[in-house]
Amino acid sequence: xxxxxxxxxxxxxxxxxxxxxxxxxxxxxxxxxxxxxxxxxxxxxxxxxxxxxxxxxxxxxxxxxxxxxxxxxxxxxxxxxxxxxxxxxxxxxxxxxxxxxxxxxxxxxxxxxxxxxxxxxxxxxxxxxxxxxxxxxxxxxxxxxxxxxxxxxxxxxxxxxxxxxxxxxxxxxxxxxxxxxxxxxxxxxx
Numbered sequence: 001x002x003x004x005x006x007x008x009x010x011x012x013x014x015x016x017x018x019x020x021x022x023x024x025x026x027x028x029x030x031x032x033x034x035x036x037x038x039x040x041x042x043x044x045x046x047x048x049x050x051x052x053x054x055x056x057x058x059x060x061x062x063x064x065x066x067x068x069x070x071x072x073x074x075x076x077x078x079x080x081x082x083x084x085x086x087x088x089x090x091x092x093x094x095x096x097x098x099x100x101x102x103x104x105x106x107x108x109x110x111x112x113x114x115x116x117x118x119x120x121x122x123x124x125x126x127x128x129x130x131x132x133x134x135x136x137x138x139x140x141x142x143x144x145x146x147x148x149x150x151x152x153x154x155x156x157x158x159x160x161x162x163x164x165x166x167x168x169x170x171x172x173x174x175x176x177x178x179x180x181x182x183x184x185x186x187x188x189x190x
Contacts, residue, residue, distance in 0.1 A: 075099075076107060087112050098133075123150040123175075142170050153177035 042054035049057065058067035063084035073082045073095060082095040089112040100113045108116070118127040122144035130136040139151045151168070152159045158177045160168045169181030176184060 076101065076105070089116070119145040121145060121147045121150050123147070123154075141168055141175065142173075146175075151175070153180055155180040 040051045042049045042051070044054065044057065055067040055069075058069065059072060059079050060066065061068050061081045061084050062078040063080055063086070066081070068079060068081055071082055073080045073085050075085060075094075083093055085094045085107070086092060087094060087099070087109040088106040089108055092109050094107065094109060098110050099107055100110065101107055102113065102116070114127050114129045118129045119138050120126070121128055121138075123146055126147070128136060128138045128145060128147055137148050139146045139148060141151065153176050154174050156177060156179075158166075160166065160175075160177070165178045167178070169176045169178055171181055171184050171188075174184070
């Protein structure tokens with residue numbers, strides 16, 4: 001008795017050449033162990049990719065150099081993972097937060113920028129910055145910087161104005177109104 005067995009298989013799979021190796025789409029027959037069987041694969045732009053080749057098609061984060069798989073944050077002509085876009089001084093995340101850049105192109109949160117570059121009021125010692133994002137004004141007198149609200153007589157608190165007799169009359173390190181300037185000047189002469 002003699003038996004003859006003949007087996008003929010017809011397998012269908014696609015072969016794609018990628019950057020580093022060949023990737024095979026999942027075959028129609030599960031008789032073949034393939035590089036993508038039971039492994040992650042991605043279909044994009046009409047091509048099937050193994051995970052490593054797919055990740056190589058993605059944009060890379062300019063901060064950590066890893067592929068950006070989800071949401072891309074684009075800022076200062078670069079792309080980031082949202083959690084990687086941070087202030088270069090304090091490290092706080094700037095996703096959805098106002099930021100600015102210094103002259104060296106460092107990305108800074110508003111607080112760090114103000115701490116580094118804002119003027120300090122000579123009277124109250126606070127930064128001269130806007131609370132609501134509007135334009136900020138400062139007054140310079142005696143080579144010092146002042147908030148508009150702090151530019152007043154240090155004795156009586158009257159605000160200085162640009163009118164005769166209502167301006168600032170510095171004496172020593174003090175900002176004085178005309179009346180207190182005359183009074184203090186008399187006291188110094190005696």
